[in-house]
Amino acid sequence: MKLTLKLAAIYNIIWGAWVVLFPTQFFELTGMQTPDQLMIWQGMGMVIGVYGLGYWWASYNPIRHWPIVAVGMLGKIFGPLGFLMNYLSGKVPFDFFYTLITNDFIWWIPFSYILLRVHKETRWALN
Template sequence: MTNTPPLLTPNAPTWMRYTLQAAAIYNIVWGAWVVLFPQSFFIWFGLPLLQYPAIWQAVGMIVGCYGIGYWLAAYDPVRHYPVILVGFLGKLFGPIGFIQQAYLGTLPLVFGLHNITNDLIWLIPFALILRFAYQATYTKKSVNASTLHKAAKL
């Protein structure tokens, strides 16, 4: 038995693997930071400290688990598109929920800073990976890098 990782989906651009691995590392590090230092974000931005930091730590654990899923999905994004889809939806609905709460006045605007790095920067790459996976799974077309460039132009 060798120690080489499983192969990437044939014809899938390598940027997909690197993007998912970067997302994995980011999520695992961010999740660990929140679990180990739950008040630090609030201290840095002058927000009131959490009364129940365990709730925020649970968010960190969930985010870290997503990171593990992204790492595994990186080796075959077509096969593991459901993991990427769940992540995409979280990255879409997280900022929407923040905007709603900021509008209602229950969250200060500065709290939304974490939406930039946790969610918004990943939306387009995840959407392109999902588009590629959809084409590879549900169409008869051969999917390759040029197909992905066409998908990105929609």
């Protein structure tokens, strides 16, 4: 659990910094049109970077700091749902899907495992 959260922290901080410092690069790499309002994209990068700090701090005691993991997991669920809604309505091209693989999907199993462990350990503590 600790290693998972440290890896998630490093990934999020790097990805967030990349988006903030080089906001057009993702769009150039995917061939997508660069949005007019890059500040919104950079804001997303800032939020993801801040999640990274939360994951790093949570890694010291994942059971105690489970709410940080839970909030992260919610983002990893709602992000793809938001993409799907926007893709189906024609607001975002499919190429944007590639961000979901590393930002969301690969973390579903390890984050779910952490939250399951929290559930098991706190359930025993309450009995």
